[in-house]
Structures are given as structure tokens and as C-alpha cells.
Amino acid sequence: MQGYIAKRILIAIFTIFAVMTVVFFVFRLGPADPVAVMLSPNATPQDAENLTKKFGLDKPLIIQYGNFLKNVSKGDFGTSFRFNEPALKVLFERFPATLKLGLAAFFVSVSMGLCLGILSAVKPDSIIDRLGRLLALAGMSLPSFWVGVMLILFFGVTLRWLPIAGRGTAMHYVMPTLCMSLYPIALITRLSRSSMLDALKSDYVTMARIKGVPEFYVIMLHAFKNAAIPVITVIFGLFGALMVGSAVVVEYIFSWPGIGRLVMESYFARDYPVVQIFVIFVTFVVVSLNLIVDIVYAYIDPRIRYQ
Amino acid sequence: MARPRMHKARILVVFAIAVMVLPAITDALAADDATIKVGMRYDISTLNMLEMKLGSDIPAILLMNQGLIVPHPETGERIGLLAKTFQVLENGKKIKVEMYQGARFHTGDPVTAHDVKFTYAECANPKNSNMMAGALDEIEEIEIVDDYTLIFHFWEAYAPWEELMWIGICSKKYYEKVGPDKFRSHPVGSGSLRFVERRIGEYVLLEVADGYPLYSPKGYPGESYSFKYLKIMTIPDDMTRLAMLETGELDLVGEILPHQLKRLNGNKHVKIKKSDQVPSLIGIACLPNTDPLMMDRNLGLAIRHAINRQEIVDKIFLGEGYPLYLYATKAELGHDPSIAYAYDPQRAREFLAKSSYKKGMPLTFTYTSMVPNAPLVAALIQKYLQQVGITVKLQQLEEGTAATYTRNRDKRLGHMRLYQWPGSRDPNLRLWLSVLSTSDYATATNRPRKAEMDALILAQTREMDKAKRAELIRQIHEIMEYDAIGTRLFGLNMIYGMSDRVDYTWTPKEPYYPHLQRIQLLK
Amino acid sequence: MQTNQDNILELQNVTTTFFTKQGEVKAVDDVSFRVGKGETVGLVGESGCGKSVTSLSIMRLVPQPAGKIVSGKILFRNEDLMQKTEEEMRHLRGDRLSMILQDPMVAMNQLLTVGKQLGEPYVFHDKVKGSLQGMCIDLLRKVKVPAPESRVNDYPFQFSGGMSQRALIAMGIANNPDLLIADEPTTALDVTIATQVLKLMKEIQGETNSSIILITHDLATVAQICTRVLVMYAGRIVESAPIKTFYKNPAHPYSVGLIQSVPVLGRSVERLASISGQPPSLFAMPEGCRFAPRCDKAHKKCFKAYPPKTQLEDDHSAACWLYVKD
Numbered sequence A: 001m002q003g004y005i006a007k008r009i010l011i012a013i014f015t016i017f018a019v020m021t022v023v024f025f026v027f028r029l030g031p032a033d034p035v036a037v038m039l040s041p042n043a044t045p046q047d048a049e050n051l052t053k054k055f056g057l058d059k060p061l062i063i064q065y066g067n068f069l070k071n072v073s074k075g076d077f078g079t080s081f082r083f084n085e086p087a088l089k090v091l092f093e094r095f096p097a098t099l100k101l102g103l104a105a106f107f108v109s110v111s112m113g114l115c116l117g118i119l120s121a122v123k124p125d126s127i128i129d130r131l132g133r134l135l136a137l138a139g140m141s142l143p144s145f146w147v148g149v150m151l152i153l154f155f156g157v158t159l160r161w162l163p164i165a166g167r168g169t170a171m172h173y174v175m176p177t178l179c180m181s182l183y184p185i186a187l188i189t190r191l192s193r194s195s196m197l198d199a200l201k202s203d204y205v206t207m208a209r210i211k212g213v214p215e216f217y218v219i220m221l222h223a224f225k226n227a228a229i230p231v232i233t234v235i236f237g238l239f240g241a242l243m244v245g246s247a248v249v250v251e252y253i254f255s256w257p258g259i260g261r262l263v264m265e266s267y268f269a270r271d272y273p274v275v276q277i278f279v280i281f282v283t284f285v286v287v288s289l290n291l292i293v294d295i296v297y298a299y300i301d302p303r304i305r306y307q
Numbered sequence B: 001m002a003r004p005r006m007h008k009a010r011i012l013v014v015f016a017i018a019v020m021v022l023p024a025i026t027d028a029l030a031a032d033d034a035t036i037k038v039g040m041r042y043d044i045s046t047l048n049m050l051e052m053k054l055g056s057d058i059p060a061i062l063l064m065n066q067g068l069i070v071p072h073p074e075t076g077e078r079i080g081l082l083a084k085t086f087q088v089l090e091n092g093k094k095i096k097v098e099m100y101q102g103a104r105f106h107t108g109d110p111v112t113a114h115d116v117k118f119t120y121a122e123c124a125n126p127k128n129s130n131m132m133a134g135a136l137d138e139i140e141e142i143e144i145v146d147d148y149t150l151i152f153h154f155w156e157a158y159a160p161w162e163e164l165m166w167i168g169i170c171s172k173k174y175y176e177k178v179g180p181d182k183f184r185s186h187p188v189g190s191g192s193l194r195f196v197e198r199r200i201g202e203y204v205l206l207e208v209a210d211g212y213p214l215y216s217p218k219g220y221p222g223e224s225y226s227f228k229y230l231k232i233m234t235i236p237d238d239m240t241r242l243a244m245l246e247t248g249e250l251d252l253v254g255e256i257l258p259h260q261l262k263r264l265n266g267n268k269h270v271k272i273k274k275s276d277q278v279p280s281l282i283g284i285a286c287l288p289n290t291d292p293l294m295m296d297r298n299l300g301l302a303i304r305h306a307i308n309r310q311e312i313v314d315k316i317f318l319g320e321g322y323p324l325y326l327y328a329t330k331a332e333l334g335h336d337p338s339i340a341y342a343y344d345p346q347r348a349r350e351f352l353a354k355s356s357y358k359k360g361m362p363l364t365f366t367y368t369s370m371v372p373n374a375p376l377v378a379a380l381i382q383k384y385l386q387q388v389g390i391t392v393k394l395q396q397l398e399e400g401t402a403a404t405y406t407r408n409r410d411k412r413l414g415h416m417r418l419y420q421w422p423g424s425r426d427p428n429l430r431l432w433l434s435v436l437s438t439s440d441y442a443t444a445t446n447r448p449r450k451a452e453m454d455a456l457i458l459a460q461t462r463e464m465d466k467a468k469r470a471e472l473i474r475q476i477h478e479i480m481e482y483d484a485i486g487t488r489l490f491g492l493n494m495i496y497g498m499s500d501r502v503d504y505t506w507t508p509k510e511p512y513y514p515h516l517q518r519i520q521l522l523k
Numbered sequence C: 001m002q003t004n005q006d007n008i009l010e011l012q013n014v015t016t017t018f019f020t021k022q023g024e025v026k027a028v029d030d031v032s033f034r035v036g037k038g039e040t041v042g043l044v045g046e047s048g049c050g051k052s053v054t055s056l057s058i059m060r061l062v063p064q065p066a067g068k069i070v071s072g073k074i075l076f077r078n079e080d081l082m083q084k085t086e087e088e089m090r091h092l093r094g095d096r097l098s099m100i101l102q103d104p105m106v107a108m109n110q111l112l113t114v115g116k117q118l119g120e121p122y123v124f125h126d127k128v129k130g131s132l133q134g135m136c137i138d139l140l141r142k143v144k145v146p147a148p149e150s151r152v153n154d155y156p157f158q159f160s161g162g163m164s165q166r167a168l169i170a171m172g173i174a175n176n177p178d179l180l181i182a183d184e185p186t187t188a189l190d191v192t193i194a195t196q197v198l199k200l201m202k203e204i205q206g207e208t209n210s211s212i213i214l215i216t217h218d219l220a221t222v223a224q225i226c227t228r229v230l231v232m233y234a235g236r237i238v239e240s241a242p243i244k245t246f247y248k249n250p251a252h253p254y255s256v257g258l259i260q261s262v263p264v265l266g267r268s269v270e271r272l273a274s275i276s277g278q279p280p281s282l283f284a285m286p287e288g289c290r291f292a293p294r295c296d297k298a299h300k301k302c303f304k305a306y307p308p309k310t311q312l313e314d315d316h317s318a319a320c321w322l323y324v325k326d
């Protein structure tokens, strides 16, 4: 177990390093030059030269990369071109907003998805099952951009039930959370429904019923625990990536000041250090979540734990 | 039988309560009497005047930091703010400024000539990469005569010197006390609003600083404000911004596109205003550096006559704009309404026949999303040009990519490029950057009358006499029209919307909001 | 048919149907039989003939939502289980009425310790006295699992096949049920272990005086421990006989074929040497006797109508036209 985890951590570090290198070169070999992007139309060639020097972009690419690695090893991920502050600081200033929204979406989608999935598996073809299937279909096929716009127009403008954008109250979380959760709800509903159906058909569930175990325990203790294993992979393994993906869209529509919007703005402004640290950070999060999945697996499934 | 009905009744009651209560709560959240909320597309990149980067940073920075000069809120003319008098000495080589005494920073310290000198020096300092740094190179030195008098020494006479005088003055004492980091996070100026809080990506909250500015120039509203806080909120998505205006979550939104008005017009809580006195210029740059064909005078004239500018404005912008034929916006020195190119496809075909353009030869036309409704505009232009026999291939470029191509004069920019000029009131900088053949950004370094043109640009910069300078600029336009490289298309009105609880009027000739403190809270 | 005070279980005309997309399947078709107190009844028949569905019908655990007991009475201790609520059934299951599933490896929850699963019949029937752990260890000891004190905390995957089957039996007998249905308890095991398991069941029955329905492929197993045999074919009971009569004097041609094909101990009826052909598809049942396509005694009548049950002697009945006197 320890050896296994140590190996995973080594792989994780290598992954992050590889991603870092790829990101460094992909951005710099791309068509746009941050200086050109950042300059206002009123800027003079002298301004451009100053900026180029300041960002260290006047040196050969390989030297830039060397400096980058040297600095990273010292924990310095560069200075944001746009904010004139350490890129890491810029990222972490905006991260709590994404984290809060992400956690809200996480809890909503996990609880909604699991409830819907379990209920529709327990009573196939019931109203809940049909509703769940409809929701799953909608969640998988409707783009979150469109959903966000519709939420705003319906709950914000027409009904006036919810504030449209900004933060401050719990109400402000409702629409972005819903928008962000729709796809994961659909995914988790579908997945938990099918693995719950499999579990409920299994012999150990019949055996539990034969023993006179009440239905609630049959479902939660016997069926759900087994059904949870494939669902956990999605919840932890995919969720990080999924959240970051939808954060870009949701944070844009709802003007949420998180890292999804930050990276989009930074990308368009060619603020490489911020985009870089973002990619590195996301890789880190996804890799660690996968590590968590492995550990959670081991916790749930004794077959892995006792290896 | 009774139970399901009970359920239904209960659901109905809950629903009814929700319908009544929730909007009340959201309205209460939205309508905060003391705070005016302004929605902006771009997040303010910095509140530090010394590191100002983008045009979208200007409104907040200038509310906190007063400059020597300010545009008059009603006429748009430049008038003194911190400066009482300006004296042009030695035929423009020196400008002597006498400041009002008694203006104070939010720290309570007086605003003096030392602060002015400090601010200009820092804005010109390359390490701050201020957007004004290049232009400030015109200043050789700032001489302090006494605490409230200073002399700007220019290397050479500089006609558009007023364009350097609006910079917001920062407190030297405060900067030296707290250092650059704290200065960046808690800026201090002498403006009528003071900094309260900034949430990056979210908002900037400013508070009315009573008693500022101490010396209100004529025409400037009095010292009492109808609100206490001004919140500049970043709402990147157009649809969201307008929805928030509809619900009262925002009080003021600018840069509304005409086709978005339909929704807003139906809302009696939203008031729409328009200004046609905003510098705005959208045109086509022809790129002879990419292909010498684009220097062909007859082809240029064919393009100019082929395009129905009025139709573009009417069809795509629902009439909220005006055709433009000249390389100067309505708000700019040198604007001459007599120059025009009639929409005349027949003439266009005649010019085309005389040109070296060969039938069927595709011309690449690139555009970015910087220009509003760019894909529609580009498609319509393609149609006009095809009508007279010019084959056009459209290509959309990402903004950053296009900016880089422009800077490197990359061939991938194509033969023609759709551009927008955010505008100013003096053409000098634009001429230097985009027309002067030695400039990095010039689209044509090989213009036929290049030498003549470059000389004129230099001359108008040094010409302190307004009338004489206007004549030089007229000659520049004449060459431009003769050389037929590129054409101008149209300008757009500023459409801005506000909630019915406020009133605001745009300052003429200004692309941004220089006077947000003038928003009136109506009863 | 009259109720008998000596019967622990009596099925009267039970029909269980699966409503599937391909059509309706009568997996159990008009089945009637009885099980006496303390009796061990063997239920034999080819794979897919409806043995498991019969036992699940008795437990009222027919797979939902496709399966349904459409008619008949299931009298258990002279009460009709069909009239019981789900909660009443739950109280009976694992207490008075129990069952052991076929494959111990999949019948146990891999994520819970054996002890936890063993304890459930106690916990959910309020039978915990003293330490639950102790009760589980005793139970494991009873089914002869070695070192039960440590084994009780093991997970099923740490158990061998034979041990798993013992543990499963332990779950079935925890509350000394009146009726235990053992669905092919030895099919998954090799011969020596199978014999041990059967011996164990017999011993336990001796102690608890439970009735047992032993479902099996293996006629030799039946011969070892059963008092009576029920032969099932394509969803119906075709013959019912006391064990001695059955071997000496089988009535139904299918039973005859079965016995002939099992000369050696442990040989499975899966491979019926002397009966050629396949059982009919339950979707396309022949109109007459279901065995007719494979029966060497089949005559005209056999293809027309299903033969009625004929009482041959006390306790011996068969459904075959050969024994119907006109």
C-alpha cells in the first residue's frame, strides 16, 4: 500500500513537470505575443521594448525555460504580466471563489445525483426514474452556457426570484451552482442508477433480503456500498477536471471572480505566468484527487486494502 | 381523496409565497440606496495610476486621482482642475503650471508640485509599464518653481501637450511611506471618491470623499453627492450585464449594442440614452506590406465607392451610428465632414477596371471580435466588394493573435483588416503610431508620398498655433485620400442604459466614463 | 386440497410469470406440492426448469419488476404468504423461513466482514443476546469453520469456496428456521467438500428439526439425504414420490430418463445421456405435454393437451398421459 502510494506520488510529480514544460512551450510558440496584446493602442515602440525586457521575453526561449525551471524550484512561478504580482498570489486570491462554488456544486450534484440515481434504480419506471432520466438527458446534452442564460432570464429577469450575478448572499450561489451541477448531476444519476440496478439484481442483495434485512439497509448498506465504487471514480477522478471546465463558462456568465474566469482573461491577455500556474495547479488538483480515489477505494474495498 | 388536494393546496401556498417574497428579497438586495452600481465588461487591471495599463482602468483611477486637467462634464472641453493656470512659454518648449492651493489627498496631505513631479516621473518609469510612458517621453524635465508652481520642459515644442495633463496625481509622501505594494492595494489620491475595497475580478468600491475636489471648476456640480458609495462591478458577459440592468442589480451600463435594445425598451425601469459625441472609428486597413496591390490607388477608390456605409449602420446597427469617410473621429481635431465617398457601384467598377486587380484574385479580409458585430460587418463588406467584382475571403482572428500579427506586420493579417480605434481628441499619437512610416505599427511603410507625409506629421506635432496645425492635419488627410490605402467605414453612438432611480449624461468627446461621480440618485 | 397440520409448507397452483420485452415467461406454472414438518424434500430438474424461481416465490422475492406471482396460494405454517404484507414477510424471512443461495462467492457481500453478515439475522430479528460477536463465532463453530474467533473478522474473499458455503449455511440457520431452502448448495463445490457440506446440513437438521427443500442437479445427493423427491420439468412438477418409490419405481418417463442417466455418484443431470434433445423454450411452450418432443413413449394425445396429475399411490403422483385412465 505505502509503496503503491509512493509510486503514485512520483508519477504525479512527473506528470506535473511534464505538463509544466508542455505549457511553457505551447504558449510561447503560439501565434500571439503578450507584449503586443498588452499594449494599449496608444503605446509607443519604446513601451513595447520596455515590456519585452521586463517580462524577460527578449532572451532566447531555451534560456527563458531554464530561468523558469530555476525559479519554479525556488517556488517562484513568475510574475503576472497583467497584475504585476506573483502569479501564485494572483491565482490563490481568486481560488477561494472557485472552491466555494465548486464545493457547493459538488455537494449539490453528489447528493442530487446519488438520490436520483438510487431512487430511480429502486423504483425503475416510476415518476422519479422518468424525471431522473429526463434530467440526465438534459444535463448531458444542454451546454452549460445556454443553461446559464436561461436560468438568468427565467429566475432572474422574469420571476425575480434570484439575484443574477455577484456574491454576498447564499441566494447568489443558487444559479451558478445549479448551472455548474447540471452535468455532474446527470453523470452521477446515470452512473449510480445503472450500478445500483446491477447491485440490486445481485445475489448478495437477495441474500440480505432472505435474512430479513429491512429494505433501507438492503439498499444503503448492501447495494449502495457496492454500487458506490464506480461512482466514486467519477466523483473524485473526473470532478476536479469537470469543475474547472465548467468553471470557465459559469464564472464568465455569472461574473464569478474565480480562477476559471481568471485563466480565460489571462489567456486572452497572454499573461503566460498566470495561465501556466493555473495549468500546473489544475494538474496538481486532478492528480491529487486521483490519489484520493485510490485511497478511498482501498478504504471501501477490502480486496484492495488487504493486498 | 382529501389528502392529495391538501397537498396541492399546500404547494400552491408555498409557490404563492415564493412568488411574492423572493422578488422582494432580491429587490432589497439589489436596491441599496447608498450605493450606485456600474457594470463594466473588463475587470479593472489596476487601481494604481502609476501602473495604469488599459483604457478600462481610467474611470476608476481618475475618480480617485484628480489630474491637472479634466474634461468639462457638459462640453467636453478641457479645463483646469488641480491647475489654476497654464502658460505656454518659449513657443511651446515650456509649459508653466500654477496649481490651486488647498487640494488635499485622502490622507489629508496637501497636493503640491512635488507630487506632480513624482507622479509624472513614476508614470514615465519603464519599470511601471504605464500606458502613458511612451507619450511622456516628450517631457524632458519637470522643474519645481515653488510648492504650487512648476514648469514642464519639453524636448521640443509639443502641440498636444494637453493630452499629457490629465494624469491623476498621486501622493509622493504616501507612496514613500507605504511602498509600492501597499500603494497598489490601497491607492490614495485627491479625487472626489476614495478607495474602500477592491475584489479582483469582482468589483471596486469607492466612497464619496466629502469636500473633494476642494476647487470645483465652473460647470462642475457642487460638493454634495446624492449617493455615498460607487461600486464598479465587472460583469464580462453582455447578456448578464443587461439582465442585471433590467432587474436593478446594476444602475448604469455602457456600450449597449443596438440589437440588445429591444429587450430593454420593453422595461419601464430602464432608461436608455444615446450619445453621438463619442470618439468612435471603425475602418478597413489595407495592407500594402502584405501585398503591393493594396497600394493601387484605383483599387482603393473602387473599395471606397463599393461600400454602402449607411446600409451597414442601418442594417447591423439599426441606425445607431453614422458613415465616416475620414481618418478622424467626430470628436477629433481635424475632423472634416466635407470629405465623403458616395456609394456608387458603377464608379467602383470603373475604378476597378483601371486598377491592376485581376478578376477572381482573392483578397483576404481579416477581423477580430474587437469590432462589435464584426462577423456581420465583414460579411456585408464581402458582399459589397463581390458586387463590383472583387473576390473576398473572410477570416476571423483571435484578438491576441491579430495584435501580434499587426505588430510584426505578419502576412497572415491578409490584404485588409477590420479595425476599431478607441479614440481620443488629438490625432497626434495615432498619426505617429500608425501613419508615420518609421513606426512599428504603421500598416503602410511604403506609401507613395511617404516623405511628404512623414514631414507633415512631424510638423503638426511641433506647431503650437491651432489654426496652422489644423491646416497641416488637413494636408495629411489629403495625402491619405490620394494614396488610397484603406478606407473608413463608420462611427457608432454610445448607447448606455440606467435604472430609473438614477440619471447620468455622457461627457462629450470621451470614450470612457470620466465623471461617474456626476450620477444623480433620483427620488 | 385440504390443509394438513403436519405440513410446514404447501403450494397450491402457484404460477410465477416474468413479463419481459420478448414476451411472458411462465417460469413456474401451476405448481402444487407440500413439505412436511422435519422433512427433507429434493427438488430436481434440468437447469432453467424453474427451481430457483419456485424457491424465490416461496420467499416472495421474485426478481422485480419483471417477475410476479400471478396466482396460487403459498401456505406456510397454514398461513397464506400471499396475503402477508412486505413487513410481515420480512419478519418471517431469515427467522422462520430461510434460504441459501447457489453460489457462495456472489451471495456474500464482498465489502462487509463475514461476521457482520452473519449477525444480520440476529440484529434484524431482535435476537441478539449478549455479545453479537460471540453469537457469530458460535454460529461459525456450528458450521465447522476452523478458528472462528479470527475468521469472524475476515472478508468473504479471504474464505475458500467450501468455507463460504458453510458461512452461508450458517446465515440460513442462524435463527433455527422452520423451513430452509437450499438452492444447489453443493454445485459450486468439489465432491469431497460437497459431501462434507451435505453431512453438515443433515447434522444441523438433526439438531434443529427444520424442514429442508434441497434443490439440486444431483440425484445422488437426493438419494443421500432426502425423504421425498419432486421432479420439475419446464416450469411444472411432473412427479412427486417418496425417495424409495422414486428409485425403485419411477413413473414419469422423464424421471426414468433421469435415473438411468445417473449410474454413478456425483454425476450431474446436466448431462442427460439417455434423454436426447433440449428442454423447450419457455417462450414457446408446446401445447401438450412439455416433455413430448423428447419422450420415447409419446403418443397422439400427448401433443394435444397437458396431462393431469394422477395419484398413483399414497404420496406418489405423476403428470403423464400413460397413467390417465379414461
Ligand SMILES: Nc1ncnc2c1ncn2[C@@H]1O[C@H](COP(=O)(O)OP(=O)(O)O)[C@@H](O)[C@H]1O
Pocket (backbone or CB within 6 Å): C018, C020, C025, C027, C045, C046, C047, C048, C049, C050, C051, C052, C053, C054, C063, C066, C067, C282
Ligand atoms: N429475472 C428474470 N427475468 C426473466 N426471466 C427469468 C428471470 N429469472 C428466471 N427467469 C426465467 O425462469 C426460468 C427458470 O429459471 P430458474 O428458476 O432460475 O431455473 P433453475 O431451475 O435453473 O433454477 C428461466 O429459464 C428463465 O427463463
Ligand code: SF4
Pocket (backbone or CB within 6 Å): C252, C253, C254, C289, C290, C291, C292, C293, C295, C296, C297, C298, C299, C302, C307, C319, C320, C321, C322
Ligand atoms: S404425457 Fe406423453 S409425452 Fe408426456 S411424459 Fe407422458 S408419455 Fe411422455
Ligand SMILES: [Mg+2]
Pocket (backbone or CB within 6 Å): C048, C051, C052, C053, C102, C183
Ligand atoms: Mg437455479
